[in-house]
Amino acid sequence: MSDIFDLSDELGPEKVLHLTNAAAGLKAVLVIDNTAAGPSIGGVRMASDVTVEECARLARAMTLKNAAAGLPHGGGKAVIVGDPSVPELEKMTLIRAFSDAIAEMHGYIPGPDMGTNESCMAWVRDEIGRAVGLPRVLGGIPLDEIGATGFGIAVAAEVAESFCNVRLDGARVAIQGFGAVGKHAARHLIHRGARLVAVSDSGGTVLNPGGLPLAELITLKDAGKSVTALPGAAKDPGEAAITADCDILIPAARPDAITEDNVDGVKAQLIIEGANIPARAAAETALHDRGVLVVPDFIANAGGVICASVEYHGGTEATAFHAIEEKIRRNTNEVLKRASDTDSAPRTVARALALERVREAMGFRRFT
Numbered sequence: 001m002s003d004i005f006d007l008s009d010e011l012g013p014e015k016v017l018h019l020t021n022a023a024a025g026l027k028a029v030l031v032i033d034n035t036a037a038g039p040s041i042g043g044v045r046m047a048s049d050v051t052v053e054e055c056a057r058l059a060r061a062m063t064l065k066n067a068a069a070g071l072p073h074g075g076g077k078a079v080i081v082g083d084p085s086v087p088e089l090e091k092m093t094l095i096r097a098f099s100d101a102i103a104e105m106h107g108y109i110p111g112p113d114m115g116t117n118e119s120c121m122a123w124v125r126d127e128i129g130r131a132v133g134l135p136r137v138l139g140g141i142p143l144d145e146i147g148a149t150g151f152g153i154a155v156a157a158e159v160a161e162s163f164c165n166v167r168l169d170g171a172r173v174a175i176q177g178f179g180a181v182g183k184h185a186a187r188h189l190i191h192r193g194a195r196l197v198a199v200s201d202s203g204g205t206v207l208n209p210g211g212l213p214l215a216e217l218i219t220l221k222d223a224g225k226s227v228t229a230l231p232g233a234a235k236d237p238g239e240a241a242i243t244a245d246c247d248i249l250i251p252a253a254r255p256d257a258i259t260e261d262n263v264d265g266v267k268a269q270l271i272i273e274g275a276n277i278p279a280r281a282a283a284e285t286a287l288h289d290r291g292v293l294v295v296p297d298f299i300a301n302a303g304g305v306i307c308a309s310v311e312y313h314g315g316t317e318a319t320a321f322h323a324i325e326e327k328i329r330r331n332t333n334e335v336l337k338r339a340s341d342t343d344s345a346p347r348t349v350a351r352a353l354a355l356e357r358v359r360e361a362m363g364f365r366r367f368t
């Protein structure tokens with residue numbers, strides 16, 4: 001970064017905080033991007049190689065996502081440097097130290113993201129009194145456990161059927177990342193007639209053109225194993241899910257999974273972005289130019305934050321699913337229709353729609 005304000009533009013970030021606590025081994029970053037529409041909501045990511053830039057890009061994605069979904073919340077995100085699979089006591093210490101460090105940052109409401117879950121959010125709430133994606137016993141709606149985002153992905157895919165040549169019934173689906181988003185997206189797409197042909201996690205990829213067994217894959221993950229432990233499937237140690245022979249690709253892991261280097265190998269005709277910022281801009285442009293329909297992250301994966309917002313405002317699980325279905329169906333349809341009418345990339349249209357809402361909200365502030 002050549003200038004410390006390189007990350008800034010007219011929207012934000014409002015705050016970029018480095019949080020450290022040597023005694024607890026804490027190294028974390030919080031980015032509150034924009035709070036014009038209300039206090040920011042966004043997940044807490046725990047991974048060994050997270051950066052300030054990744055956090056800022058994710059926080060901006062939340063600003064756009066929350067605005068596109070019409071939520072009374074701005075965007076923020078936090079990252080904690082660390083291995084999410086450390087023993088529970090170690091993880092709890094880190095999460096509690098992180099919570100303590102953000103206690104006064106009332107413009108940020110933490111939720112779960114990669115490497116954190118409902119229990120982590122319970123520890124955050126215990127420390128500072130605010131968090132979403134809480135366990136049921138605390139009155140929360142455990143958004144990862146119920147698969148709020150995966151459900152929204154399937155709704156987006158259903159809408160996308162009308163804008164491309166892919167039919168969910170019989171479609172071959174490849175999923176990168178088999179965590180909270182990936183496995184529930186798989187479940188809901190299979191329910192709609194699709195066949196899972198490739199799945200990956202950090203251990204590698206398993207492939208079977210005849211279909212992979214969802215229940216067995218989930219059992220392996222629940223037992224702390226990699227999907228590559230599945231017997232009887234072809235295996236690849238790397239990122240073969242991205243270039244697998246399939247009709248629908250769901251990237252549901254880390255940012256920048258689809259790049260200029262692998263985009264030519266992508267065979268899917270429809271990509272529903274489950275992860276945040278899973279494709280480099282140039283790669284997404286190349287896909288659009290080739291006629292591949294890409295439903296952008298902040299439209300397709302809004303299920304989690306819609307659920308989080310419903311929880312924060314006292315709603316029920318049933319209300320959350322209703323809101324996810326209604327908002328994602330309407331937004332995906334609006335974005336894909338406008339994109340088709342104007343021959344534009346869906347992301348261009350979606351961004352304009354979200355920015356319009358953020359700017360309108362900013363117009364009500366004393367300092368806009």
Ligand SMILES: NC(=O)C1=CN([C@@H]2O[C@H](COP(=O)(O)OP(=O)(O)OC[C@H]3O[C@@H](n4cnc5c(N)ncnc54)[C@H](OP(=O)(O)O)[C@@H]3O)[C@@H](O)[C@H]2O)C=CC1
Pocket residue numbers: 043112113114115116143144148149176177178179180181182200201202203226252253254255274275276301302303304305
């Ligand atoms: N949870 C939610 O509601 C939402 C999540 N998202 C985004 O979706 C993505 C996934 O989140 P979530 O499912 O919650 O995270 P989880 O931590 O539950 O799962 C992440 C999955 O990705 C896998 N993974 C990590 N690195 C790689 C890699 N290089 N190649 C393939 N797989 C990999 C992990 O493997 P392993 O199991 O081996 O660790 C794990 O299966 C993130 O980008 C997140 O920001 C977006 C909206 C909402």
Ligand SMILES: O=C(O)CCC(=O)C(=O)O
Pocket residue numbers: 041042043044065110111112113132133276301302304305308
């Ligand atoms: O607040 C949450 O945990 C869910 C929202 C989120 O982080 C996301 O959509 O990426």
